[in-house]
Amino acid sequence: MTIAASRIEEKLFQNRYLVDSGRAHIKVRPHEKPSANLRALTRVCPAQCYELNDKGQVEITADGCMECGTCRVLCEASGEIEWNYPRGGFGVLFKFG
Amino acid sequence: MIEEKFDAIVVGAGMSGNAAAYTMASHGLKVLQLERGEYAGSKNVQGAIMYANMLEKIIPDFRDDAPLERHLVEQRLWVMDDTSHTGIHYRSDDFNEAKPNRYTIIRAQFDKWFSRKVREAGATVLCETTVTELIRDAKDKVVGVRTDRTGGEIFADVVVLAEGVSGLLGTRAGLREMPKPKSVALAVKEMHFLPEEVIEQRFGLKAGEGCVIEAVGTISRGMAGLGFVYTNKESISLGIGCLVSDFAATMESPYVLLDALKSHPSIRPLIAGSEVKEYAAHLIPEGGYKAIPQLFGDGWVVVGDAAQLNNAVHREGSNLAMTSGRIAAEAIMQLKSRMRPMTRQNLVLYKIMLDNSFVIKDLKKYKDLPALLHTNSRNFFTTYPQLMSQAAQNFMRVDGTPKIDKEKASTAAFIKARSRWGLLSDAVRLVFAWR
Ligand SMILES: Cc1cc2nc3c(=O)[nH]c(=O)nc-3n(C[C@H](O)[C@H](O)[C@H](O)COP(=O)(O)OP(=O)(O)OC[C@H]3O[C@@H](n4cnc5c(N)ncnc54)[C@H](O)[C@@H]3O)c2cc1C
Ligand code: SF4
Numbered sequence: 001m002t003i004a005a006s007r008i009e010e011k012l013f014q015n016r017y018l019v020d021s022g023r024a025h026i027k028v029r030p031h032e033k034p035s036a037n038l039r040a041l042t043r044v045c046p047a048q049c050y051e052l053n054d055k056g057q058v059e060i061t062a063d064g065c066m067e068c069g070t071c072r073v074l075c076e077a078s079g080e081i082e083w084n085y086p087r088g089g090f091g092v093l094f095k096f097g
Numbered sequence: 098m099i100e101e102k103f104d105a106i107v108v109g110a111g112m113s114g115n116a117a118a119y120t121m122a123s124h125g126l127k128v129l130q131l132e133r134g135e136y137a138g139s140k141n142v143q144g145a146i147m148y149a150n151m152l153e154k155i156i157p158d159f160r161d162d163a164p165l166e167r168h169l170v171e172q173r174l175w176v177m178d179d180t181s182h183t184g185i186h187y188r189s190d191d192f193n194e195a196k197p198n199r200y201t202i203i204r205a206q207f208d209k210w211f212s213r214k215v216r217e218a219g220a221t222v223l224c225e226t227t228v229t230e231l232i233r234d235a236k237d238k239v240v241g242v243r244t245d246r247t248g249g250e251i252f253a254d255v256v257v258l259a260e261g262v263s264g265l266l267g268t269r270a271g272l273r274e275m276p277k278p279k280s281v282a283l284a285v286k287e288m289h290f291l292p293e294e295v296i297e298q299r300f301g302l303k304a305g306e307g308c309v310i311e312a313v314g315t316i317s318r319g320m321a322g323l324g325f326v327y328t329n330k331e332s333i334s335l336g337i338g339c340l341v342s343d344f345a346a347t348m349e350s351p352y353v354l355l356d357a358l359k360s361h362p363s364i365r366p367l368i369a370g371s372e373v374k375e376y377a378a379h380l381i382p383e384g385g386y387k388a389i390p391q392l393f394g395d396g397w398v399v400v401g402d403a404a405q406l407n408n409a410v411h412r413e414g415s416n417l418a419m420t421s422g423r424i425a426a427e428a429i430m431q432l433k434s435r436m437r438p439m440t441r442q443n444l445v446l447y448k449i450m451l452d453n454s455f456v457i458k459d460l461k462k463y464k465d466l467p468a469l470l471h472t473n474s475r476n477f478f479t480t481y482p483q484l485m486s487q488a489a490q491n492f493m494r495v496d497g498t499p500k501i502d503k504e505k506a507s508t509a510a511f512i513k514a515r516s517r518w519g520l521l522s523d524a525v526r527l528v529f530a531w532r
Contacts (some may be wrong), residue, residue: 011287014375015376015377018135022510036345037345040344040348043349044345045347046351046352046378064377066377066379067263068283068380069330070283070341072275072276073277073380080384085227085265088227089133089134089135091140092202093135093139094138094205094375094376095335096203096205096374096375097140097145097205097208097333
């Protein structure tokens with residue numbers, strides 16, 4: 001797990017982002033216990049934006065987000081997350097895509 | 098933001114949006130195109146193989162200045178287990194033709210070029226602008242859009258939703274459902290840079306020629322998925338995608354899968370010594386024909402990935418996107434020239450024209466395949482690849498065992514793993530789904 005975690009940072013480091021500070025485009029709603037899908041995001045998000053805190057709840061840091069939409073498909077309908085695009089021009093900027 | 102009213106607003110500057118905007122603008126319509134990225138292509142990800150015929154129908158002389166990487170002369174399909182691959186290769190010098198059929202491209206560069214063509218054709222293109230909402234009139238007809246720019250209400254006769262697979266606008270407005278986890282794949286991809294000559298040497302290519310590898314098997318760890326290796330001029334695009342529903346069920350990490358693919362003994366030597374310059378992720382619509390939503394309504398049409406127009410069996414998406422964008426534009430132009438309003442009754446013309454094209458015909462042909470592969474993924478993506486590899490190795494290894502015994506052993510292995518009935522039913526269902 002820790003090996004994958006350090007590798008993902010290396011991967012994301014190659015990418016270009018324009019982070020819209022203070023305006024996270026994805027939010028996790030407060031919860032007691034995460035659902036199976038929400039917990040799965042800690043493994044399935046390709047940028048590893050989701051992590052478990054020590055209370056067993058899921059938190060997000062969306063800075064490395066590649067706006068793929070996977071978490072939206074899994075957790076928006078149930079209301080567990082709130083998903084939006086970053087403001088125009090912000091977010092990931094693929095050089096090659 | 099903009100006072101005037103447009104004939105059409107196109108949301109998105111990907112393959113489908115650019116095709117639609119270019120077609121309408123070059124025929125004199127007043128077109129506004131809105132793109133949330135800093136430049137067209139900055140949010141887009143593709144393998145990427147681009148099919149010339151569909152672009153030729155929009156920009157016949159695209160070869161003069163489009164950023165193309167290599168034209169394809171060889172395609173390999175690899176069935177992989179952990180240490181080997183069994184492959185079908187097709188290579189032909191016929192593909193070295195004056196107007197090649199397929200090219201690899203780099204999406205960010207290609208989209209920038211396409212977007213420049215759209216501007217040259219006379220459309221107004223605004224980047225760094227996210228459309229946040231559709232504006233509807235009292236009768237619920239879509240009459241324009243709101244954006245995240247100040248004072249951002251803009252009006253048009255028709256809105257072309259070319260917003261890609263996530264399709265936030267259309268799904269939020271209730272025009273179609275959000276994609277289901279089982280009808281979208283998550284793909285991750287890296288760009289590996291190597292000198293041109295090294296790529297040509299490793300894949301056996303002459304300057305300008307390209308080779309692609311598509312790979313299935315244990316690399317997707319029992320999930321329905323596909324890996325790919327595409328040669329660009331001086332880089333290799335490498336990635337893997339699996340269904341989101343499978344990812345959620347197995348809790349596999351996509352980047353772990355990608356790293357495993359890169360270190361597979363059949364792939365590793367192809368990218369050895371490369372410099373990785375980007376890591377990307379994107380969804381691909383995989384639901385096929387049965388996942389296609391309502392395609393038109395009062396004041397709107399939907400094109401490309403947003404409409405799930407993607408042929409997962411043949412790895413074609415950009416060409417269906419370009420074609421649906423062009424056809425939507427042609428339908429709108431026809432209605433406009435006959436002075437017909439952009440109502441649901443009239444815009445059905447888009448669907449009629451699309452139904453008659455290869456886009457819907459191809460998707461219809463494979464309408465049962467997604468369900469079959471998804472419910473049977475372990476057999477198709479793990480068991481059979483392993484069996485194939487064992488059978489191939491058995492066949493090649495010369496060790497004094499009589500050939501007849503080898504054949505029997507391979508057959509027995511297949512039957513043991515899946516039973517005669519299981520094999521037969523998989524085969525029959527596959528044939529019917531493929532027909
Ligand atoms: C890894 C991968 C490999 C692929 N390989 C191939 C291949 O080899 N060959 C092939 O033919 N196809 C391939 N595809 C599929 C192909 O990329 C898509 O089918 C194609 O890009 C769809 O085009 P589109 O215009 O519908 O959507 P997109 O290209 O996704 O464009 C949508 C555009 O809309 C913009 N947008 C979205 N919402 C808004 C908004 N609210 N406001 C403003 N702008 C907005 C986005 O920023 C984006 O530019 C691949 C896809 C992936 C992910
Ligand atoms: S959109 Fe994709 S990259 Fe961004 S947080 Fe969700 S799963 Fe992760």
